[in-house]
Amino acid sequence: MRIIIPTRNRPTSLSGVLGYYEKFYPDVEIILADGSDAAFKPLNAKLAAEASIEIDYQPYSSDLSLFDRLLEVLKSAPDEYLIMAADDDYPIMETMERAKHRLEQDPDAVCAGGYLIHIDVLDEKNARVRLDPVRQIAPPTAGQRIRLFGQLPFTTTYAVARRERLIARYQFLQSWNVPGFFDLGVGMMDMAEGKFIAIPDLGFICTRNLVHSYYRSEDNMVVLRRGPEVMQLIDKTTARLQEVDDIDEEAARRVIGQVVRSRIAALSGVPPARISGFTERPLYNTERMVRTRADFKSIFVGGTEQRKKYHEKLAFISESLRATLISQDNAGEGKKYEAL
Numbered sequence: 108m109r110i111i112i113p114t115r116n117r118p119t120s121l122s123g124v125l126g127y128y129e130k131f132y133p134d135v136e137i138i139l140a141d142g143s144d145a146a147f148k149p150l151n152a153k154l155a156a157e158a159s160i161e162i163d164y165q166p167y168s169s170d171l172s173l174f175d176r177l178l179e180v181l182k183s184a185p186d187e188y189l190i191m192a193a194d195d196d197y198p199i200m201e202t203m204e205r206a207k208h209r210l211e212q213d214p215d216a217v218c219a220g221g222y223l224i225h226i227d228v229l230d231e232k233n234a235r236v237r238l239d240p241v242r243q244i245a246p247p248t249a250g251q252r253i254r255l256f257g258q259l260p261f262t263t264t265y266a267v268a269r270r271e272r273l274i275a276r277y278q279f280l281q282s283w284n285v286p287g288f289f290d291l292g293v294g295m296m297d298m299a300e301g302k303f304i305a306i307p308d309l310g311f312i313c314t315r316n317l318v319h320s321y322y323r324s325e326d327n328m329v330v331l332r333r334g335p336e337v338m339q340l341i342d343k344t345t346a347r348l349q350e351v352d353d354i355d356e357e358a359a360r361r362v363i364g365q366v367v368r369s370r371i372a373a374l375s376g377v378p379p380a381r382i383s384g385f386t387e388r389p390l391y392n393t394e395r396m397v398r399t400r401a402d403f404k405s406i407f408v409g410g411t412e413q414r415k416k417y418h419e420k421l422a423f424i425s426e427s428l429r430a431t432l433i434s435q436d437n438a439g440e441g442k443k444y445e446a447l
Contacts, residue, residue: 108136108186108188108189108190108203108204108207108267109136109137109138109184109185109186109189109190110128110135110136110137110138110189110190110192110198111137111138111140111177111180111181111184111189111190111191111192112124112137112138112139112140112192112193112194113140113142113173113176113177113180113193113194114139114140114141114142114143114151114193114194115141115142115143115144115147115169115173115194115440116143116144116147116436116437116438116440117143117147117194117195117319117431117436117437118143118147118150118151118154118434118436119430119431119434119435119436120194120195120316120319120427120431120434120436121139121151121154121194122154122427122430123195123423123424123426123427123428123430123431124192124193124194124195124196124197124427125137125154125155125158125160125162126423126427127197127420127423127424127427128160129158129159129160130423131200131419131420131423132160132200133159133160134160135160135161135200136160136161136163137160137161137162137163138162138163138165138180138184139151139155139162139163139164139165140165140167140176140177140179140180141164141165141166141167142167142168142169142171142173142176143166143169144169145169146438148166151164151166152164152166165180167179172281174277174280174281174284175281177191177273177277178274178277178278178281181270181273181274181277184270186270187269187270188207188210188211188267188268188269188270189267189268189269189270189273190203190266190267190268191264191265191268191273192265192311193313195313195314195315195316195319195431196265196311196312196313196314197311197312197313197314197420197424198265198310198311198312199221199308199309199310199311199312199417199420201308202220202221202306202308202309202310203220203221203267203310205306205308206219206220206221206266206267206304206306206310207219207267209304209306210267210269210304213302213304215301215302216245216301216302216303216304217268217269217272217297217300217301217302217303218263218266218267218268218272218297218301218303218304219266219267219303219304219305219306220241220263220265220266220267220303220304220305220306220310220311221241221305221306221307221308221309221310221311222238222239222240222241222305222307222308222309222310222399222403223238223239223241223261223262223265223309223310223311223312223313224236224237224238224239224309224311224312224313224403224406225237225238225239225313225314225315226312226313226314226315226424226428227314227315228314228315228316228317228428228432229317230317231432236407238399238400238403239261239262239313240261240396240399240400241261241262241263241266241303241305241306241310242255242256242259242261242303242305242393242395242396243302243303243304243305243395244256244298244302244303244305245302245303245304248352249298249299249300249347249348249351249352250348250352250354250358250359250362252298252299252301252302252303253295253298253299253344253348253362253363253366254362254365254366255298256294256295256298256303256366257291257295257365257366257369257370258369258379258390259379259390259391260290260291260294260366260370261290261294262290262294263290263293263294263297263298263303264276264290264293265310265311265313266303266310272297272300272301275296275300276293276296276297279292279293279296279343280293282343283336283339283340283343285329285333285336285337285340286322286323286324286329287323287324287327287329287330287370287374288329288330288337288340288367288370289322291340291366291367291370292340292344295344295363295366296344296347299344299347299348299351300351305395307395307398307399308402309402309406309417312420312421312424314424314428316428316431316432317432318431318432318434318436318437319431319436319437319440320437320440327374327375327376329374330371330374337367337371340367341360341363341364341367344363345359345360345363346359348362348363406421
């Protein structure tokens with residue numbers, strides 16, 4: 108099971124991520140897909156060559172889009188099961204190995220992974236952490252899976268996935284992608300194809316910082332500014348649901364419309380967790396969700412078992428973030444919104 112890491116103009120952050128693998132998971136195999144500008148490529152190539160882990164360094168033109176680059180990588184990737192990672196995110200490989208095992212056991216599943224922790228560095232002294240819980244999505248029909256996913260969406264990309272699912276995912280994203288709806292669109296397409304298996308442990312620690320540019324909406328008005336593209340998402344996912352479940356357009360559009368309307372409500376200031384009575388509903392209070400929230404909280408409380416389990420990794424990530432904040436990463440990129 109290989110890890111694919113796309114990178115662009117972030118050698119300091121990349122160095123930290125590769126150092127993380129060297130320290131904690133020295134047996135990993137990585138494909139490094141470098142779309143950096145010419146000034147950064149030699150730095151990244153040197154990092155790959157000098158690393159003590161197995162790295163297949165693949166440079167690409169900086170003019171090639173992220174999704175085109177990833178599809179080129181996937182054409183030659185030899186593994187059936189892959190992890191799509193990043194140059195500023197840190198997987199917990201014990202969880203990923205369990206996820207792979209579960210995928211091997213269930214041919215109807217397309218992805219499997221654990222919950223995510225997002226660390227957003229606000230300034231040199233402060234950061235915000237957020238839980239992104241995954242849920243078991245395993246009803247027999249695509250419509251049921253999409254509806255269940257849409258009630259409380261989560262990120263499906265930081266998981267173990269079959270190679271063919273990743274290819275289909277990035278082919279879809281070549282023709283459509285809108286920040287603010289990115290994870291929802293990818294998740295709905297994933298759920299149209301099969302189950303998501305939730306592993307009840309931490310799967311990834313994802314980071315954001317003040318230096319890097321990110322693919323994100325400039326504001327929550329993205330649904331108005333890019334309304335036609337949101338409608339394209341509805342059309343594309345409706346067509347796929349019709350095909351998979353063999354249902355008519357009206358029935359498929361009802362399912363998709365309900366999910367997209369919920370996302371629009373969330374962007375307008377009313378996410379599911381703010382709806383009256385949400386915390387009393389089974390979706391929020393399942394045994395697995397209660398445990399996940401408790402584990403997440405205890406990671407940040409000194410002396411707990413969860414803190415002891417992840418302390419060394421969090422300390423390493425903290426130092427990597429410190430180095431990135433004073434680096435020349437992202438030079439020439441500027442503050443970019445809604446563009447890849």
